[in-house]
Amino acid sequence: MSGYELVVGLEIHAQLVTKTKAFCRCANRYGAEPNTLVCPVCLGTPGALPVFNREVVAQATRLAIALGADIHLHSRFDRKNYFYPDLPKGYQISQFDHPFSTGGHLSFIVNGSTKSINITRAHLEEDAGKSMHLADGSTIVDLNRCGVPLIEIVSEPEFRAAEEAGAYLSAMRELLRFIGVCDGNMDEGSLRCDANVSVRKIGEPEFRERCEMKNLNSIRSVERAIAAETKRQIAIYEQGGVIHRQTLQWNEQEERLIPMRVKEGSDDYRYFPEPDLPELRITQAFVDDIRASMPMLPEQLREKYSTTYKLNREAVYYLAIDIRISGYTDTLIETGSTAQSAAKWVMGPVTRSLNERGWSFDEFSRRVPAATLSGLIQKTDRGDITLGQANAVFKALIVKPEKSPDEIVAELGIEVMRDEVKLGAIISEIVSEHPEELAKFREGKTKMVGFFMGLVMQATKGQADAQLAKNVLMELLEAKE
Ligand SMILES: [Zn+2]
Known part of the structure; x- marks a missing residue:
């Protein structure tokens, strides 16, 4: 050449x-x-x-x-x-x-x-x-x-x-x-x-x-x-x-x-x-009539997702590739989900369920309309249920499309652990069992927070209120010796 x-x-x-x-x-x-x-x-x-x-x-x-x-x-x-x-x-x-x-x-x-x-x-x-x-x-x-x-x-x-x-x-x-x-x-x-x-x-x-x-x-x-x-x-x-x-x-x-x-x-x-x-x-x-009926094009959508919604590049490209995916995501946002959460759910659990079950996006959105999923996303973001619990609800929702997220939450007997004293006891035990990781955190490795949160969720079987658990954890990690 x-x-x-x-x-x-x-x-x-x-x-x-x-x-x-x-x-x-x-x-x-x-x-x-x-x-x-x-x-x-x-x-x-x-x-x-x-x-x-x-x-x-x-x-x-x-x-x-x-x-x-x-x-x-x-x-x-x-x-x-x-x-x-x-x-x-x-x-x-x-x-x-x-x-x-x-x-x-x-x-x-x-x-x-x-x-x-x-x-x-x-x-x-x-x-x-x-x-x-x-x-x-x-x-x-x-x-x-x-x-x-x-x-x-x-x-x-x-x-x-x-x-x-x-x-x-x-x-x-x-x-x-x-x-x-x-x-x-x-x-x-x-x-x-x-x-x-x-x-x-x-x-x-x-x-x-x-x-x-x-x-x-x-x-x-x-x-x-x-x-x-x-x-x-x-x-x-x-x-x-x-x-x-x-x-x-x-x-x-x-x-x-x-x-x-x-x-x-x-x-x-x-x-x-x-x-x-x-x-x-x-x-x-x-021509004008057709122009007026046109959807937002991938290029314009990418602009909207990156500028207005501040989504990362991967999400911007993923969501704008198919009109059904972008339409679904837009409805999630219009019905109250944050753009970040909407993108995370569409690229994560939604896509996984399509791959696992071989469904088309149309089939999926008939089962779980965007408004329904949006309800679940908001519930999770408010801390009413944990992310782990939300995933369990989602899995039940896709096979029981006639039920609402609330009904499934009740059916699964989902509860969120919000007892600060109980949480504090669990977390302080975890922290004391991992002195090396604690030292790393104190040296400035903020990534260790994720490590500890993973253990907290494991110990509470995913039921800990994530925000509360994180607050308690941070207090312990940052506490002076
Ligand atoms: Zn002919």
Whole structure:
């Protein structure tokens, strides 16, 4: 890599979440029996006419707003002509020189710092079918995917490292999911990525010839393929060779690039305006309505969590990654929990229970609505019950969603030990049994407080009032000999 600089642009294809396909009423659904979600329009039967689906434009608008792009109130569909078995019409309806939106950017974190990549354009198009090559050499085709709405998001060639491309794709997937535009399932093909890769000598103003890499079906593949292609191009230049523009297919199993075909120029697609569809016109009022209905985006949420709520970086990222998690956390706070406690509970017991039980967040929040958990959190923060007891109540609550925290507290016979004399006796015994730890505390190791509190909770089976116990403990630790 020495002396060379990587230049990468990404094209992300995202299948839009809609009930029906882009130009017909067939269901837009993954996993159906092959060739069952088809009709004359998406099969390209002569005479069948496309009708544009309004849902598609709403989804594209949401994305364009989220990326801060310029939405064009007038855009146009074009035919992109090519022959391939998975495209029965012989052309794909796409947008060429009048795309839906231009500009915008996406910020993300890579290697601990923030990077922002500019977006060239986002245009609407339809997906093609899916060819499957069988072991006997024959190929079969499933046309259920024909006509599924796609948005293609083209970035500027601003990536300078493979990890940047991976981090951007990951952030884009997060955003698409957050605003409900695409489910982001790369292994089902609903989010796909191509990369245009070239290298040049550092300081060189011009771009050199690039190669296009297709079939990058995971974030790992994107990073691996770019790294492999960078190495290949540098090796060719170092041997005095030239790079010819070509399309390469990434083979995920073998982790290598396989040349596909010599890349045709865009002229070969013979783009021309789609004669069967009118120009796509939307109103500013339509855009404004959608803007008003948009949730707070991950970037804005992170700002709120760090500035207003003063949460640490780990919490800020964790809570803003999914709209259900952020929504739940916000409700905890709105119903009276402190932000710190809300974050602690969501990242701790809530997440653990999801992992242990395999529940989705929706399933969890149906069982334990935020308002219910908020009641338990406040009870704990007030010292009505200890943290250990609260955990026991929480565990009971998730399997008995019909009960309230109070009912479960009564059922479990939970009590808080608030007898200062009794607590004092227990704590002073603990302190006297640990002279070395006491000495360490007196040397300034304040961490020892946690050690002693752990023993206090152990001795009282988690029933000691934490605040009271801590006060008693501190008095003893700090007492003059
Ligand atoms: Zn159809």
